[in-house]
Amino acid sequence: MRAARPSLESAAMRNAITLAAGVVPNDGWVAAVGVPSLGVLAAAEAGLALDRLVFFAAPAAVWGTVAIAAVDAFDVVVLSVPARPRAAEVRRLAGRARERSNTVIAIGPGAAAWGGEVRLVTSAVSWDGLGAGHGVLESCRVSIEVDGRGSVRPRQVDLVL
């Protein structure tokens, strides 16, 4: 999960939250690794249960260890990948995630290095509901470029969040 431009990073985060809320099973657990800025209110509004959403600190030195612990135990992991992750660590994590068949949503500067099944790049965002001095942000339309392995066919999808 990536943003095409830095200014769209918050939109990519919104996509990640929405996706996590969509795929987490009932009574499932969600971990947010290295993303202290994830909007808790937005997560609650998306339908995530806050008592089963655990935030992990992940300093660079132990990022791999924390990530493995989270991937081992949680149904969905929103994982911030540092700019230059060690390739071996990423492979090990991806392997573990496949083995446990849970969902890892990689975000952050190194998300491109994550060889996930599906790549989602947020390429455009537009917000509705706001005028010049009136209204309030209501809904946003995002364009996401989808690409991936195997049967995933490259395409662009527009969503209203």
Add this chain to the structure above:
Amino acid sequence: MTTPTRTVVVWWDDWSVVVAGRARDPVVVVANNKVITVSVAAYAEGVRVGMRRREAQGRCPSADVIAVDEGADARAFEPVVAAVEELCPRVEAVRPGVFAFAARGPSRYFGGDAALSAQIRDVVIDAARTQLGVETGRGPGVGVADGNFAASLAARAAYSASDRVLVVPTGRSAEFLAPMPIAAIGDAAIADVARRLGLRTLGAFAALDASDVVARFGAPGVAAHRRANGLEVRALAPREPPPELAVDVIFDPPADTVDRVAFAARGLASELADGLAARGLVATALVIEVETEHGERRERRWRSEGTLDARAVAERVRWQAEGWLTDVAQQVDDDEPTAGITLLRLRPDEVCDHEASSRSLWGGSTEAGERVERAVARVQGLLGPDAATTAVLVGGRGPAEQVRMVPWGDARSVDAVRATAPWPGRVPAPSPAVVPADPVAVDVLDMHGAAVRVSGRGELSAPPMTIVGPHGVDRVTGWAGPWPAEERWWDVDGRRRRARLQVRCESGAAHLCLIEGGRWRLEASY
């Protein structure tokens, strides 16, 4: 049949209020929106324990509502228990404000139950007064009866006696209990069913046949039935716990903060619970023991009305550590050596068979939950308790203010009133997806390139045109607000005037900008 131990219970029901230094005022202490302690003045206005907060405020509008602070209550209580322990051995703390001990020896020494009770009452009030230095109000009630349950009820009933002491003669506990309302049984589920069956007093419940009770209510019913009959519940299966169940942890370097002890206690408490569970036991009384680097040993027995699970144990260790460590800190003033804690040991003092109600059977813990628990323990072990947190919504205006991060394992307690109260000036949903911990400074400029300001009346000096921030210059294509937030305007030092502005930019980004003291920051992004 074993006769129950003659027991003294000291029950200080408005302890939290006394600790807060408000014994004379109408004060209501709430937890989770329910009243848990009422001051004498508020009680006179008709406020009762268990009421909803709103109802309590309706009965007594002048009452101050304060949130419970169990840490402070326990910290202040420790020296009180210690003072009593100088007179009587084996004092058991039940919770802050309540403790119990066996009457037999001390009673003979002081010349009877009544004399002992009066003596203890005075010692407790004295200790509380010197410790807290505040008005102690009417003080505790002291009850003496056969068995812990009857003595507890006697202590509460003692408040209606002029000397706050109630002694139930030996062998008369069942008689004393009979007219008590069924709600006093100490098990809400059983009380509820019994009431609907038309059993309105403990006596009516006690008169049931024991085999009928076990058929209808199972093991908890048997315990309740024995209590109602004035018998010792624990006589069911009193066991000497095997010594190898004790667990300990050594601190090197010595722990001198409550947090460190409390954190270690969590792991230790689950270790203890695992050890007990493996033998099908639960603890009903527990000794918390510490050693300091100067070789002092201190211990305190804690008794639970129910059973002590890992969380309850960890909580009690925390309370205890607060009491002991503040004690140590006070000694510094007296030029005495300070000492950190070098050893913490938890020793089950009384165990009984685990009833058929296994936790997972009732949905208490699941396999997935245990996996998560282990993962969290690993990360917290590596990086400290703050490395794994969950969020609690606490109410407020800005997106960051509304959230409090709680380390995993700590109580996710919420002031429900604050969380659900209306917050004028709160920006409506949808909420921002990114809320940085340290918002970056930005410039919000009008068409002339001058900084946009917000007047005291909450009006913008000019429509915003551009935002200059970390991603460069972005043109504003839409905006709303400002939402002014004037907080604590009555408080000269604490007041803050802020305003928030929602903006949408050409790049597609949307932000929540916050102005305070003439400076804009990017508080959050949508």
